[in-house]
Amino acid sequence: MLVTNHVAAGAAIGALLHRRPALAFAAGVASHLAMDCLPHWGLPRGPESHASFLHVAKRDGLAGLAAIAVLAGPARNLRTGVLAGIAGATLLDVDKPAKHFFDHNPVPAPIQDFHERIQREAPHRMRNEILIAAGLMGLSGLLVARGRRTAP
Numbered sequence: 602m603l604v605t606n607h608v609a610a611g612a613a614i615g616a617l618l619h620r621r622p623a624l625a626f627a628a629g630v631a632s633h634l635a636m637d638c639l640p641h642w643g644l645p646r647g648p649e650s651h652a653s654f655l656h657v658a659k660r661d662g663l664a665g666l667a668a669i670a671v672l673a674g675p676a677r678n679l680r681t682g683v684l685a686g687i688a689g690a691t692l693l694d695v696d697k698p699a700k701h702f703f704d705h706n707p708v709p710a711p712i713q714d715f716h717e718r719i720q721r722e723a724p725h726r727m728r729n730e731i732l733i734a735a736g737l738m739g740l741s742g743l744l745v746a747r748g749r750r751t752a753p
């Protein structure tokens with residue numbers, strides 16, 4: 602699943618659990634695994650699809666960074682929880698930028714294997730990813746706005 606969607610889910614979780622950042626982080630990790638089990642966009646792994654994957658990954662990475670800024674920036678009193686949720690929700694996808702930029706995957710092999718085995722990817726599902734992104738960005742934006750008004 603696109604990392605932008607994991608960012609938005611993590612922000613929503615962090616806004617809800619902002620008083621307990623460690624729990625927000627753990628729930629973010631759980632959300633990543635649950636979301637990766639759902640049917641989502643992806644390309645067959647291999648050298649033949651690397652350029653196409655990179656084309657999407659660059660845009661997704663920038664969109665994910667923008668989503669972090671848009672959701673955590675105004676979060677003020679919720680920011681620690683929101684960032685903890687985002688960190689947990691995106692942690693498992695550190696393998697892709699780490700391999701690309703440093704030619705090293707810091708994720709232990711058994712965890713990496715599990716993460717790859719649970720994927721339900723297909724190349725025709727980009728539309729689903731965009732719809733999910735819109736929904737999750739709206740939800741997390743509302744939760745951050747509500748939390749700003751009600752949190753001490």
Ligand SMILES: [Zn+2]
Nearest residue numbers: 602637693694
């Ligand atoms: Zn993943």
